[in-house]
Amino acid sequence: MANRLSGATSPYLLQHADNPVDWREWGAEAFAEARERGVPVLLSVGYAACHWCHVMAHESFEDQATADYLNAHYVSVKVDREERPDVDAVYMQATQAMTGQGGWPMTCVLDHEGVPFFAGTYFPDAPRHGMPAFRQVLEALTQAWAERPDEITRVAASIRQHLAGAHVPSGSDPVDEAVLDDAVATMQSEYDAERGGFGGAPKFPPSMLAEFLRRRAARGDERAATMLDGTMRAMARGGMYDQLGGGFARYSVDAGWVVPHFEKMLYDNAQLLGLYARWGTPLGDRVTAETADFCLRELRTAQGAYASALDADSPDATGRSVEGAYYAWTPEQLREVLAPDDAVWAADLLSVTLAGTFEHGASTLQLLADPDDPARWDAVRTTLLAARDLRARPARDDKVVTAWNGLMISGLLDAGHRLERPDLVEAAVACGSFLWDVHWVDGRLRRASRDGVVGAPVGVLEDYGCLATAYVDLAAATADAVWLDRAHALLDVATTHFETGDGGFFDTAADAESLVARPRDPADNASPSGLSSLVHALLGYAALTGSGEHRAVAEQALASVVEIARRAPRFAGWSLAAADAALDGPVEVAVAGSGTQAQALARAARRISGALVVVAEPGASRIPLLKGRGLVDGRAAAYVCRQLVCERPVTDPDEIGLRAGSSPA
Template identity: 65%
Template sequence: MNRLASATSPYLLQHADNPVDWWEWGPEAFAEARRRDVPVLLSVGYAACHWCHVMAHESFEDQATADYLNAHYVSIKVDREERPDVDAVYMQATVATTGHGGWPMTCVLDHEGRPFFAGTYFPDQPRHGQPSFTQLLQAITEAWTERRDDVTSTALNITGHIAANANLAGSAPVDASVLDAAVARLGAEFDATHGGFGGAPKFPPSMLLEFLLRRVSTSATSSADELRIASATLEAMARGGIYDQLGGGFARYSVDARWVVPHFEKMLYDNALLLGAYTSWYAATGSHLARRIAVETADFMIRELGTAEGGFASALDADSEGAEGTFYVWTPDQLAEVLGPVDGAWAADLLTVTPAGTFEHGSSVLQLLTDPDDAERWTRVRTALLEARARRERPARDDKVVAAWNGLAIAALARAAGVVGESRFLDAAEAAGRLLRDRHLVDGRLRRVSRDGVVGQPAGVLEDYGCVADAFGALAEATADGTWLERAGELLDVALDQFAAGDGGFHDTAHDAEALIARPRDPSDNASPSGHSAITHALLRYAALTGSGRHRDAAEAALASIRQLAERAPRFTGWSLAAAQTALEGPLEIVVVTEPDDEIGQRMATRARAELGAVVLVVVPGQVLRSRIPLLHGRDLVEGRAAAYVCRGMVCERPVTDPDELLV
């Protein structure tokens, strides 16, 4: 076992028995490189990364390769999910020097941490025009020993490039014209045949869909295009192979443009965001498909990703039995073996399992392109297939708890609980909230990861503060418990003090965080929300619940700072656009005061919860008196009847007691 044996990261632990003498990121590794006068090899990946596993097997488990590394390098292994700050800086270098990025990421650094070489996967043998990993290492060693001046010059040039932040700040707000233009741009990039945007590979555009659906609900300038684009994409994903038709939950992306064959790893952040999108689709349309997918996705998260401590694990691997997708795919013969010839043939037709196959070795990824004609038969078939699949070797689980991604899960579950009427989702959200509150908050500051209830050392970054503060706000909204709101406010105070950039935007690391060769700052959304967009949502929710002008001003300044980015690249600002749509319309604030068994009050609650982007509290009269949430102050029954109080844009309407008068 090498130095990684004591790591908390499951990804690092996967490499603990490599013959490579790995170090964790830290000053000790760089001190050792100076002492030996060798460069630093930085390898960044994550536990569910298929090609990380391939490179590990080909090179890091190979004794000869390890011997060369150990003799000529100090090797550092980093989990990108545990240290997103390190990942962000060196990914910027990788993209700058190669034109693309991804994982595994392979960089070579000097003793100051400056990169002079960057790339991704390298094979163990020369292949497809690439040198082997060993050939690459030998060439870099030769440059380090024979041409040190060139190495230093290259390192300085790359570092200068990544240290120069683009100036996107501005004072103009993201107004209706920007949002209308974003919709037009998205419409032009929409794949009208298969749903989604662009071609292969195709990622779930969950944040953009949330923006489009909020437009349907709130914008005076919305058209049928927003709902058409969102509905077509959500249905295509729900029926395609990217969605697990047996067990629920979404894979990370589709390798094709038709959502048929996924990259099979399942990430917590994807499923949390998609739970939110399908909940919004159901709220906007009442679609039975939307509700089913929302419920199944929430149940998948709780069942497959839930941890003993109440949180949610990061991911499920793509691989099992040494190959990607083996756990999920079927052949017609396998279906017949489990179900018998008659039901097997029926299931093969229903789930698009063909003799030729849609995946490797004649197997097929399950799709459900039409609803079953016999629901009872489908339930029986699905149950039998799930039981048979459970006997297969399961993909590994990365069971570390990431604060930001748990925050996304909490907010999505809390909202889904009210919209679809499943209280167990709120129970799960509160349990995860307690874990973050009790374990991840240390001396008033947020830590990014924990595992088995033990919190790790990496400090929280901006996305952690934004997502967790918003989650605590969502719990306050769902439970009317003001203590959650107080915790949200404390996190936002730290964010405004430690992360603010001075131009309305935010840095991704705190002022007192470990100094890297550049301070990361990226307001664009990727597979998950940027820290910038996450903190904007949290600020808006907190301002709505408290009436705080300071937090509302901070949210508006944050939105103004990304106007140029939103105009240039709306596909990478979906979460900020959703926040801007909410800010432009108020946000809408609704309090429903009702007894649990009051039919009229519950009808008003259902109507209120269907408003996308609104802050909605549904409380009994006693909660109003006990709560410390300012939005609830002065709210009560009206002449003994259930009542709804609606405010928009800091202006309140008269309370209504008739569901038909709510939001007319």
């Protein structure tokens, strides 16, 4: 029998709709019921592709006895962290303060005002590895609620005070050349020169930091170039990259990029798609093409937007749900689908061993060197991919998240330009149109939709920042000023309703639902922070329009994160990339004309690191950067500009880089 989640739009909540737990969605009704019954609120936060969320659901939430206990002693609330990042942010901060760590599933117990007095992550169904059983935790908290209310009140008050007083490092100094140079030096001290990436296990793709390094490398910084190239090669060659189907898993559980956590997230693939396109190497082009095809094939929805994730788990040959079952191979499985000599060759090429590099004798697929016979590899890859397609597929979380689709639009445009594939640009346009038509409601953004129906949760700052950046990129790619108008509307809401008063921004709007604390986190994580994404949008809008107002807001926002950039540059990569662009640019290139000559000029201009390039016939677009830009002696011409102040136009593509004063990307 379905519980109250059966009407939810979130695929994660729908996964729990048949639990015997009487789940509620987050909202005032749940807290009103808890007050009426005199019981605490159990808050469980996760997401659809989360492996340990599935484990805890199977062990505890599908267990009738555990559910009966929860239903009798708690009001239970389920939250999809991807749909409600504001709720997740507040309680993750509390969880980290109370336990010293965080993760999903996140388990918090709240008083009637929504203040947590207990927090943790995954709890097993029986005591294991030093962890108490979930039922033991529930019973102890029930007893404390009934017998020690003063202690509950004291702990909750302490956590409320902590959340209210959480300090965001800020400053007023500009993020200048010295800050950027120091950031590269800090990164060099944390760089894994042997295996690429930063730090030890687990290793996450440093997408935003890599873009900062790419920009510094384009300025001639050899340290940045070494770290960028080593990391990009390691990620593309290792098991975190799907060597058969394209696309990246969420992270590597080891320091050598061998074994991934197999879930594939849209935000990772969107960022890495654009990053590998901008890297501009043969390996980067291959990864770009394969990742773009993966996204179109497996993540694109019927409406032309992109689904949030593919699960880490899928049924194995026995029907048991196992992490990585869809992706891992044994030598015997290779022999089942390939000719004997091809099976031996492929096992050696892809590091498939008898002992296995993963679990149960299976191996992840690595491509540590280019194959000695590319045609043979193409045939083997095609055969293996067809065989893998016959396996039970991982589930797909098909909700459409605004921010992540904004990242995807930008990635598709970069890939389309690099590979000269109009279909990718067209896909970006279709996605941008869908988001505006469906997610822009009564002058404000909504966070997510599913099957073309928009959900109730409102947009947070990253939604405005990522989508505004995407619309600036679409304006440049299409020369259609309607995208610039839409970017302006988004930026107007963001700068009016999210500002903090000190140059920074909150993650939720001033008129959004009031939580225990108003989240504000300018640090990047797996995806750009709301602040850093907004800064990129503001700078891009200023570059196309000459708006000093928008550039000034961006510079103030960058100054508000200068201390994070100094102390922990790994968590400020996207802000650092924006600061690099702001130092003397970004470079703006207006190409007047059409046809092959104009496209050759545009192609050369897009090799300039961080350049915004717009192409149109004279007078055919109302984008300000193109105003007054005409042909030269009847030929297409490129105008290289900064803040709409342009150099003498050129008609030779080879001269564009000289005008920009920047090395090609």
